[in-house]
Amino acid sequence: MSTAAELAHLFRTLKAPAAARALPKLAERARAEEWSYERFAETLLSTEVASRDAHGGEARIKQARFPARKTLEEFDFSFQRSVQKTLVLHLGQLDFLTAKDNVVLLGPPGTGKTHCETSGRSVLGRGQARRRQWWR
Numbered sequence: 001m002s003t004a005a006e007l008a009h010l011f012r013t014l015k016a017p018a019a020a021r022a023l024p025k026l027a028e029r030a031r032a033e034e035w036s037y038e039r040f041a042e043t044l045l046s047t048e049v050a051s052r053d054a055h056g057g058e059a060r061i062k063q064a065r066f067p068a069r070k071t072l073e074e075f076d077f078s079f080q081r082s083v084q085k086t087l088v089l090h091l092g093q094l095d096f097l098t099a100k101d102n103v104v105l106l107g108p109p110g111t112g113k114t115h116c117e118t119s120g121r122s123v124l125g126r127g128q129a130r131r132r133q134w135w136r
Contacts, residue, residue, distance in 0.1 A: 007020070007023065008020065011023075016048045017051075018047055018048045018050075018051030018052070019044050019045065019047055019048040022044060022047040022048075023044065026040065026043055026044055026047070027040070030043075068114075068118055069118065070114075070115050070118040070119050071119050072088065072089065072092045072116070072119045074115075075088065075112060075115055075116070075119070080110075080111055080112050082107075082111060083111065083112050088112075088116060091103060091116070092119065105117060
């Protein structure tokens, strides 16, 4: 097996497609600029991590299976007067994540529970909810 084929196999096994795509140009640059092995490895792995960070949010949103894309900025507080605006905006600051608290949204149909829940996608997009469970 050639070196290129072996590297392609290893990148597939590691599920590192961004690093595989970046390898040829980075290897050429590393040779030209006489990088150390450590610098080359760091740059190649940083490329993969940056790609995962950029695309991971969308994957987490898809995995959460939210019914629609909504944000707290879109919430119409004038339509639903029973919702406490200050409380909802406070929850939007995500302090409950660092405190490791649970949030339960209860109420009759049409009160904005799902809207508030799906605005949690900002949390997923930022990677802060990797170990969080979203229940509907």
